[in-house]
Amino acid sequence: MTCGIKIWSTPSLPWYDFLEERTAPMTIATDVNNPPTCRRALEGLRNGVPNEAAVRILGCHQTQTESRFHDLLAQAMNVDRPPAGALGMLVAGDFGTGKSHLLSYLEHQALLQGFVCSRLTISKETPFYNLDKVFKSAVDNGRMPDGTGQLMEELGLKLKNSSGAYARFFQWANSERNGLHRIFPATLMVHERVDDLELVSDIRSFWSGERIKVSTIKDGLRQIGQLPNYPFKAPKVKELPPQRLRFATELIKGAGYHGWVILLDELELVGSYTRPQRARSYAELARWLGKVADEACPGLVIVGTVTSDFTAAILDDAPGKGDRHKATQGLHDRGEDAVAARAETGMRILERETTLLTAPTDEDVNATIEKLREIYSIAYNWDAPQKERKAGGAGFQGRMRYKVRSAINEWDLLRLYPNSHPETEGTEFSARYEEVPELEQETNDQGEEGANR
Template sequence: MHDMEARHIIEALRSGVPSRAVGSYFTEARPKLTEKMDRALKLTSREGKSHGMIIKGRYGEGKTHLLNTVVSMAHAENMVVSMIPLSKETPLNRFHLVYQRLMQNTYLPRRNQPGFMDQVDSRLKDTEFANDLLFFVNTELQRNRIAYLLKAYINEERTEEKMKMQADFEGDFLSDAAVKKAYRENFKTPAKFTESFVKTKHTMDYFRFISYMFERMGYNGWVILFDEAELTGRLGKKQRMAAYENMAEFLINPVMSSVFTLFAFTDSYDDDVIEGKHDFDILEELYPDSPQPIQSILNMILKAPSLIPLSNKEIHDILEGIIELHGKAYDWQPQVSTDLLACRISGAGYLLRTRLRAAIEYLDQKYQYGDDNEVSSGKLDEEDIVSLDMIDES
């Protein structure tokens, strides 16, 4: 009988694509770093304060796997998780795009699919819950746009209009005129904004609201994970400084409720970007009178812990798990020792993901053919070549 969960993990490892399932199964590598993260998660969930950290590692050495492990740890703590890679389409200097992408990739505990607004709608039927949210947006946010939007959303009965407002909470922002129209249609009175909403400047109001809402929904916090943060280095100097400022919103005196944020960079970011592109000089040029908090962010990146290569014991433990999973996935008993498998993959390159893929390919071969034959290249002698003339003559 095939174990479908085991097969899913094996297929993910074979493809090299990071997987939450892989992260939840292989949680014991790099125990010191995972223990540090576990303490930070527990501190966030128990005290209600926000925390954050930065990690670095070489390409292919398990940064994304570590983030997926954090996903499992966070869900075990009853925390909501959002995880995205930064990219050209989602650069850190454009906060509104980051928010929208995070909303599209937000997972509630014990849920395999992203999304949370269905749970919000269910909870808003509770008058006490709705009033708590309304009190928060009226008293704690710098602008009152979300207060008008939330009140209209709670009162709205037309499905199409409600969906438009729901999309706003998820990052597809309505114009101020559309929010005012929705409020006026529901309450017959005009909405008076304290200031116009500028999505490139005011998106943090939404982060604050969502973090408080998750807390009031009974979750122990919100974990936000940013992978491939090194792509920030491809931005122009002003855009890069703006990205560091946005990082500071999460890591330096964060104003959100019970949020743990983690950024993953490559090891080379220090030399290639901070030193190579003279970020400290640019900071002094653009912010001569107020270098904080960007200076603190740059120092945090420089001092961030790096993922050291796995020890032989850790690699053997992972290989032992892969052998067991492969047997469950395809309903067989691999007669392969971890020492033999480690030897077989020793020449597969330095990238961890490449070596693990080689281990699975070896087990695939054993399962399909029952032998240890290896595909190799050799010299082809002239007499081995069959010509078309020889075929015709036959």
């Protein structure tokens, strides 16, 4: 379910009043008495996209989900009893119930706990059935607790040959039992010992999902006298994405961090794929959440969000699309039984292991609006009037997103045009899952990845 908000007033609000400077990650002040911080928080909430300042000031009311998330982080950090593979959970809720706010909050918590964190939205450019593109997006959107810049470049600088974490990573990468193609330990050896900065940059790009010539790696091995120790041929393109994910997770730990948290927003877009790609997406969901036995990825923690009506609309039979009984047939017909089995697992996760967001109480809503009034007053040095306390509300009018945006927009108008009488109108509509084949068209800037011969 979604809602739109209109503010009726004359004249219209000047756009330039809300321009803000962007700041580097992890540098936002938490002092609620700081006007720039308050303005930054309000800007995100005004646009319906909570930013880090808003999340830090308002916190999160989803205590059950937060507690479970911290349990996952604790398991991932457990050195004595490390997890066998990736850990994760799915969270469901309607539009405007706080899914994106929750992910922003969890991102902040993960960074505080010493994890690298990536938050990304499933889109045409990041189709969920394509592991290669989702991985690249995760790298592009990766954040570190103590640095900024391109993730793999920064991680490469953090690798310390003398550290115990790096020694464990190097030993794992060179093990015959890790399931990796030999190109990965070969690139790590060259990265460690070669003095060629351009070659080092090429290797980090390869770790990020880009192509690299096998001859380039072998030239590097030759320079450091290691060519006889790393014989290999070019890997198959399809082999690389899952191996890159595992290698990158171990590299993150080798750089001294606890692991990699990846937050996947708007998984409901899968419902607009054609059935073959929906089936592949269910299989990918099983992979990401650590349910594929032969692709263990310890240290990886996943949280995904999806609309609460996804199961009824997509997996159930009529009036749903009936994927529960139809999605995997095409995979079986093509002899892809292993992928079909993963897809079945992914659908079971969606049906049985999804956590519903807790609806905020009237007390939660009123406390949030009062906190907003305080930071609004500080942000603009203007005494924002108190909002009438109202219980609940029907449909979208009872959701936190509606109440927050309507309060901020009404204060905007009253501050700039004291004689105005703003009224908030909303329109509720259901999420639509019509198939959109255009979502599956390859974008021009992202072709197949791999290693050139």
